[in-house]
Each structure stands twice: as C-alpha cells, then as structure tokens.
Amino acid sequence: MDNGYRDTFQFWLEDDYFDEETKEELLAIRNDEKEVEDRFYKELEFGTGGLRGVIGAGTNRMNFYTVRKATQGLANYIKKQGAQEKGAAIAYDSRKYSPEFALEAALCLCANGIKAYLFDALRPTPELSFAVRKLGCAAGIVVTASHNPPEYNGYKVYWEDGAQITSPRDKEIIGEVKAVTDYHRVKTMPREEAEKQGLLTVIGKEIDDAYMEELKKQIIHLDIIREMAEEIKIVYTPLHGTGNVPVRRVLSELGFKKVYVVKEQELPDSNFTTVSYPNPEDPAAFALALKLAKEVGADVILATDPDADRLGIYALDTKSGEYIPFTGNMSGMLIAEYILRERTKTNTMPEHPALVKTVVTTNMADALTADYHVELKEVLTGFKYIGEQIKWFEETGSNHYVFGLEESYGCLAGTHARDKDAVVAVMCLCEVAAYCKRQGITLWDQMLALYDKYGYFKEGLHTITLKGVSGQEQIGKIMEYLRSSKIAAFGDFKTVAIKDFSTAESLNLSDGSVSSVKLPKSNVLYFELENDAWCCVRPSGTEPKIKFYMGVKGTNLQDSEEKLQALKTALLDKLPDVSK
Secondary structure (H helix, E strand, C coil), rough: CCCCHHHHHHHHHHHEEEECCHHHHHCCCCCCCCEEEEEEECCCCCCCEEEEECCCCCCCCCCCCCHHHHHCCCCHHHHCCCCCCCEEEEEEEECCCCCHHHHHHHHHHHCCCCCCEEEECCCCCCHHHHHHHCCCCCCEEEECCCCCCCCCCEEEECCCCCCECCCCCCHHHHHHHHHCCCCCHCCCHHHHHHHHHEEEEEEEEHHHHHHHHHHHHCCHHHHHHHHHHCCEEEEECCCCCCCCCHHHHHHHHHHHEEEECCHCCCCCCCCCCCCCCCCCHHHHHHHHHHHHHHHHHEEEEEEEEECCEEEEEEEEECCCCCCEEEEEEHHHHHHHHHHHHHHHCCCCCCEEEEEEEEEECHHHHHHHHHCCCCEEECCCCHHHHHHHHHHHHHHHHHCEEEEEEECCCCCCCCCCCCCHHHHHHHHHHHHHHHHHHCCCCCCCHHHHHHHHHHCEEEEEEEEEEEEEHHHHHHHHHHHHHHHHHHCEEEEEEEEEEEEECCCCCEEEECCCCCCECCCCCCCCEEEEECCEEEEEEEECCCCEEEEEEEEEEEECHHHHHHHHHHHHHHHHHHHHHCCC
C-alpha cells in the first residue's frame, strides 16, 4: 500500500473505508505538495505516551481512523494479556473531537470484546487515572492534547496501576499498534449494540464522588481552612478546560468562601477563544485572571490547563502590591515543604517516606528532603516515571510515597492517582495559602523564606521548535553534536560530569572515569556543573521540539537570575548553527 506518501494519499482518496468528508478535505489540498507530504510522509507516531498531533485527515494527523487504529493495537495487547474482562476506562477533555474520538476508541474496544467504561462528559486526566484503579480496569485512555494549541488533540494510554505506560509495556503496545497495517481489519460496532451487549458502560457521578473523597484525605489542617475561609480570596481560571467543576467542588466542600472564577474562561471552549495557548506556564494565559484578581484583591491566582493536570499560580506581594508568577518548581516546593513540615509536626509522616522528582526538577528538593530525612528518588522526565515509583513502593514495601513533582507545573499529593493532578494541587496550595494567611504572610513571603533557608535555586527552560522531516533531522544533529563535543564548560560554569541517558553512562571530566547511570535508557543529556548548576537537553516526546533545561543556585534573587541568564546564553552559544 505505501510506496511513498503520494500512494498513501491516493489510497485514502479512493478506498471505500474512508468517509466522504475525509476525502473532500484531502481533495482540497491535493495540489499543495508540502501539505500532502506532511500529512502522509509517516504515520502519527504512537510514542511511549500515545498519540498527539494536529487534527485533520491523513496518516500523520489525529482523526477517527488513526484513533481507531491505535485502539485496535491496544485491544490486541489487552487480549494477549487475557485482561479483556477487566475492561478499560476512557475520559476526554474539551478539545475539538474529544468526545467523538473517545466514543470511537470505546466502540473499537467493545468490538474486540473488551468492556469500555466511558465518562458521560469531560473529566480531568487525573480522574481517569483514579478511575482505572477504582474500577479495576486493565487500561485507560484519555483523549487530550493537554496544553497544546487548539488545532491539536491527543490520546494517552494508562495501564492497570493508573500510570501512563512505561517500559517494557510501552514498547510492547507500540509494537501491537505498528502491527495494525490494514485499516479494514480495525474493528468497530454500533453504540446501541455495544450497550445492549453490556460492553459499553457510561460512568460519572459515582467516580466523581469517590475521587473527591480521596482528594480531601490529603488535607492536614481542615480547622485552619475553616478558620480562614472568609478571609482568603482565590481567583481561579480553568482556561476553558476540565478543571472548572472538580476544582470549584473541592474548594467549596472544604469550606473556602471567596473563590472567584474568571467568567470568560469558565466554560469549555474547543477554540480556547480567550487564550491563544492554554498553558498555565505562559504568562499570557493569566491576563484575564490578573485583571479579576486586582478587582477583588485576591491573595492567590490559580490556572489549570485544559485536562487539569498542570497548575500555574501567581501570588500577591504585599510590599509592592503586585502579583508574582511562580514556576512549577516554586509551587511544587511550597506544597512539598508544607507537607513534610506539617506531617512531621503532627506525627502523620509514614515510615520510610519518599519524595520523587524528575532529573530536570529543582535541586531545592534535595535540600528539603535532606532537612526532613525523607528519601529523595530521581526519575526520568515524565510523570509516568513518578507513578511507576509509587507502584514499586507498594510492591516492595521499600518506601511510602509522600509527594512527587516535575518542573513542568505538575505534582501529586497522595496515591489516589498515578499522574500529576492539578485538582489536588489546587486544594493543597489553597491550604498552604490559608496557613500562611493565618500567620499574616502571603505565599510569596513563604517562598522567600524557603529561599533563605534552602538556597536561591532558580531554573529555566528554552525550547526550539523544528517541524517536519527536516526538523527531526536537525534535532538529531543537535543531540549528536552535543554528545560528541564533551563540553568542558558553559561560560564560567565548568562541567563536572556528563550523564548520557542513552548509554546509561556518566563521564567524570576531571579524571575521565565512567560510571553507570541507574535510570532507564533515554535520549537525554545532562551536564552537571560546578556550584549546584546544571543543564539538560532532550527532544520532546510529544511535540516537534528540543528542550534545554537549566538550573543555578544564587546568593539572592538577583544573583540567581543573573547566573541563570549567563548559563542560558552560554548554553545557546554552544549549539551548532543548524539549530539557530
């Protein structure tokens, strides 16, 4: 079938399997050679987390056919595991075609004799993670493109532990998906028939209620929340996504009285009309929330991304009257420090406690865990590796998970879910804010106190987008160049060691010795630098991007900012011309 992208394009145009709407879309672009190539030069890659891509007709796009084909591969894998009776749970967000893609996936599973539990309306990604374990499912699917622009959608796969698939299961499922080469062998069935046979079950309120109860178990000082409920003012925006209902519900049930929701961004909107990039990492996403905060005199501003697994915050600086943006590292550290401090104080810290972070997350976590005698576990980038640690802790009894975080605005308190959870993060952060308010300070004051105690750690991220076939080649060349160069210093920052996760080896530059890196192999390069500085390079697993992470430790806010800028400049200066 595939003798080049034009042959595949022609197959989609002519074969009876594809509907007329799809064919009309393709006919409209038939004379745009670059567009035809981009849509058909490859299949939308089912990576270690699933699918993500631009919505549209073609093998390299998100559409009914790529969703159904991926689900057939997953169904084949579930059946080979003998787990079809356990079934799979399916959730979706507010994006274009999310409900339709979710139903398509459910009906493909049902046609393969696998029970599908489909949510009755949009839900946060972490609630799907919770539902997988609550219902005893073999797998889970979330139709979401997280915080990507409106033209994207995606499809994430979870396994029975509630975490996204990891090695070796990810590669096994990818193998099954790639083995589905004939569209005509992909199964589906009518919805009415699936429901009649008891294969399709719609779920909703019962899972919501159970999820809420689990979230509230993470509260340490409910009395303080109740005491400050009338005092603290919270502005919240769901950015047109799934967070609106669960976030408002949990804050209401805990007793918070003054929660102001950004009306313009309250309701689901697949076009994300008020924000071009619905990402709480982007300051532009906070424009309307900041306006509302100034009107009501808010203490804290919160924003969750469309599938409600990431949280961004601003907090009031009473000295300047301005709202200060927090990175994911900063908000994660506020919650982590509060949990460790208050669980220690109230004697509710479990035995052998552990905090889990990714390799590109702030080194303040190292200082914090050392202070509270909590074991620190470091994993590869991606929250699925934090979820995997929880599973291992439970299987071996080696540790009790107390908190996990990654720099990209994701964290998890509790083990009700095995993915980052912005709903529980909102709840925990609001408890921290209430605690601070009772002390007469703000979250920003508390952050400054952490810097004073543990060090002025500051982190940054630089991303280069390189699309298409040539972009992939450029990304490969950048990684190859950085690997071969063995860079001894980035400006004034001398390299201590270079960790290459693709070979699982660490090179000590002072004596040339090589040691092993005890993490799964991955296309990641990590440069350990002098004086608590570091930088890390990795291609994105879900987008046509290469990411450059960096971190420093300064003597004060200005010093850390200057050091970070100097490191960023030095890092970018080292890149080959191909990336600039």
